[in-house]
Amino acid sequence: MSEPLIELKGISKAFGEQIVLDSVDLTIYRGEALAIVGPSGTGKSTILRIMAGLLAPDEGEVWVQGHRRQGLIEDAEDPIGIGMVFQQAALFDSLTVDENVGFLLYEHSNLSHAEIQKLVSQRLEMVGLTGIGDRYPAQLSGGMRKRVSFARAIMSNPANPKDTPAVLLYDEPTAGLDPIASTVIEDLVRQLQHSQGVCGTYVMVTHQDSTIRRTADRVIMLYRGKVQWEGSIDEIDTTDNLLIRQFFSGKVEGPIQVAG
Structure with a gap:
C-alpha cells in the first residue's frame, strides 16, 4: 500500500441544522487519482476545504503525512504542500496572469522578479498557455482561466521545497465548460500527474461522467x-x-431523493 498523505478520521461537519458530513473516514494515498462524487449538497466541496485546511471540522481529526493538523492551515504549516483549484478559478481580476500565477512568490518569497517570471513562464508552458502572462482574466476564455488556476496551484518555491504541493485538490474543474474544453482540462489533469516536478496525487470533485x-x-x-x-x-x-x-444512469427513480 502506498504512503497515506491525508487521513480524515471521523470527520463531521454541519451548517446550522444541516449535517453535511457524518463521521467520514477517508485516506488519500501517494500517487493516486481519487474522484469524490455524489448528488449536489452532499459535502463534496466541504470535504475538500477540510482537506486543504480552509475549513475546520466540527468533530474528527485530520492527519497530514502522519502529523495531526491543529486548527487551520493558517495556524500551523502542514508537513507537505496541498494545492487547491477552485471551481470558479478564483483569479484576481485586477492582476495579470503573470501576477496571478506568481502571487504567492511575489508576496512571500525573496526571489527576484526575473526569477519569479521564469518560474511563471515554466508553469504556463506546462498548462499550454505560453505567452499570455500580460493578459488579464477578463481577456481569457473560461477554459483558459481554469488552466491559469492550475498553473498557480502547481507553482513552487525552489528556495523552500516544502511549498511544492504534494497533493492537488480539484473542485469541479470542468464545470461550465463545453465538451471540448472539458476534454482539454481532463487531459491536462492527467498530464500534470505524470509531469516531472509536479505532484502525482490528486483528489477530484466532479459531477461529470x-x-x-x-x-x-x-x-x-x-x-x-x-x-x-x-x-x-x-x-x-x-x-x-x-x-x-442511479447516479451514473441519471435516472430520477431510485434511492437518491431528487429535490423537487
Whole structure:
C-alpha cells in the first residue's frame, strides 16, 4: 500500500441544522487519482476545504503525512504542500496572469522578479498557455482561466521545497465548460500527474461522467453525509450498489431523493 498523505478520521461537519458530513473516514494515498462524487449538497466541496485546511471540522481529526493538523492551515504549516483549484478559478481580476500565477512568490518569497517570471513562464508552458502572462482574466476564455488556476496551484518555491504541493485538490474543474474544453482540462489533469516536478496525487470533485472516467482511478460516493460506496472506475459499471447505478444512469427513480 502506498504512503497515506491525508487521513480524515471521523470527520463531521454541519451548517446550522444541516449535517453535511457524518463521521467520514477517508485516506488519500501517494500517487493516486481519487474522484469524490455524489448528488449536489452532499459535502463534496466541504470535504475538500477540510482537506486543504480552509475549513475546520466540527468533530474528527485530520492527519497530514502522519502529523495531526491543529486548527487551520493558517495556524500551523502542514508537513507537505496541498494545492487547491477552485471551481470558479478564483483569479484576481485586477492582476495579470503573470501576477496571478506568481502571487504567492511575489508576496512571500525573496526571489527576484526575473526569477519569479521564469518560474511563471515554466508553469504556463506546462498548462499550454505560453505567452499570455500580460493578459488579464477578463481577456481569457473560461477554459483558459481554469488552466491559469492550475498553473498557480502547481507553482513552487525552489528556495523552500516544502511549498511544492504534494497533493492537488480539484473542485469541479470542468464545470461550465463545453465538451471540448472539458476534454482539454481532463487531459491536462492527467498530464500534470505524470509531469516531472509536479505532484502525482490528486483528489477530484466532479459531477461529470467523462471527467470521472478520464481522470480518476478510485471513486468514492458521498450521500447523506457518509461514504456510501468505494471502488475502481471499472467497478462503476459492474456494481450492484443502487446509489451508484442511479447516479451514473441519471435516472430520477431510485434511492437518491431528487429535490423537487
